[in-house]
Amino acid sequence: MGTYLILDKSVFEATSTFKLGKFAQNHFLILPDVLYYECATTDTNKERLLDRFRSVILSGAYTCPSYVDIIRNEAKNLYPYGFIVDLEEVPAVRKTFQLNSRPYSSNHAQEKLEDELDMAKMLRDSSDDYLKKIAVENPSLLSEIRKFDNSRKGRFERFRAWAKNVDSQDIHWASMKQLKGVTHCHDKYCLSDEWVSWQFLRLTHIIFMEHAFLRQTGDVSKIESFEHDIQDVKYVLLLSRADGLLTRDTGCSCLAQAAFPEKDVFTSLDKVPEEYICHWS
Numbered sequence: 001m002g003t004y005l006i007l008d009k010s011v012f013e014a015t016s017t018f019k020l021g022k023f024a025q026n027h028f029l030i031l032p033d034v035l036y037y038e039c040a041t042t043d044t045n046k047e048r049l050l051d052r053f054r055s056v057i058l059s060g061a062y063t064c065p066s067y068v069d070i071i072r073n074e075a076k077n078l079y080p081y082g083f084i085v086d087l088e089e090v091p092a093v094r095k096t097f098q099l100n101s102r103p104y105s106s107n108h109a110q111e112k113l114e115d116e117l118d119m120a121k122m123l124r125d126s127s128d129d130y131l132k133k134i135a136v137e138n139p140s141l142l143s144e145i146r147k148f149d150n151s152r153k154g155r156f157e158r159f160r161a162w163a164k165n166v167d168s169q170d171i172h173w174a175s176m177k178q179l180k181g182v183t184h185c186h187d188k189y190c191l192s193d194e195w196v197s198w199q200f201l202r203l204t205h206i207i208f209m210e211h212a213f214l215r216q217t218g219d220v221s222k223i224e225s226f227e228h229d230i231q232d233v234k235y236v237l238l239l240s241r242a243d244g245l246l247t248r249d250t251g252c253s254c255l256a257q258a259a260f261p262e263k264d265v266f267t268s269l270d271k272v273p274e275e276y277i278c279h280w281s
Helices: 009-014 017-026 033-041 046-059 067-077 090-099 106-137 139-145 152-167 171-178 196-217 226-241 250-259
Strands: 004-007 028-032 062-064 244-246 264-266
Touching: 004 226, 009 033, 009 046, 017 028, 017 046, 028 033, 028 046, 028 226, 033 046, 033 062, 033 106, 033 226, 046 090, 067 196, 067 226, 152 196, 152 250, 171 196, 196 226, 196 250, 226 244, 226 250, 244 250, 250 264
Parallel strands: 004 028, 004 244, 028 062, 244 264
Antiparallel strands: none
């Protein structure tokens, strides 16, 4: 059927509606739930972006749930989430957009945003605990991370180092601490890298390491918003169930390539090779 591409807001904003629509007709292009709510809650060009989202979906693109919904699904069913697009629901989704240009109210969008902000706040609080834990349990690690290049150019190498460190840890144990409120059956939850929850914790720990590093170097001018980094996580997380990511955001690209070196990252539609073209059966 082809290969699966995740589209982020940076490429979505920078590409015309017409070009995105033509691309969606020949590729399995996924416009994530997070992209819709970013468009619905932005202060700039909201109506134009929502119209574009609707048009591209009607041209043949697909949607998928938010990372919060996926994690809750795994916590409830105690089983790794499957493919992020429910193909049986696709006709209903497109019909909804066909009949209603704004299928979700502004209140609904705000509720979804607040839901995700709550998760981001929980993670930000966890990052403080994570830094304290490193200081107590592995002070030599703090000495090691201070040696990395703290420039933007050094971010990819840092992310690769953080990913290697995180992959040596027990993510299942981490899930019991950081996602303790999502399930009462932790012995059956987040058991391997097949779980989206596992990949979510893996990616957020990479971000924790990066922020721990930035604090240790003391270069406050280079510390990016934690919320922005978590926004990157939402897109990169979906790459665990896809083949490629379309992003122009440097931080998002670095995170994706460090966490999933076997996957593709493209800065524009024009960079996507022919093998990504779908041959619909």
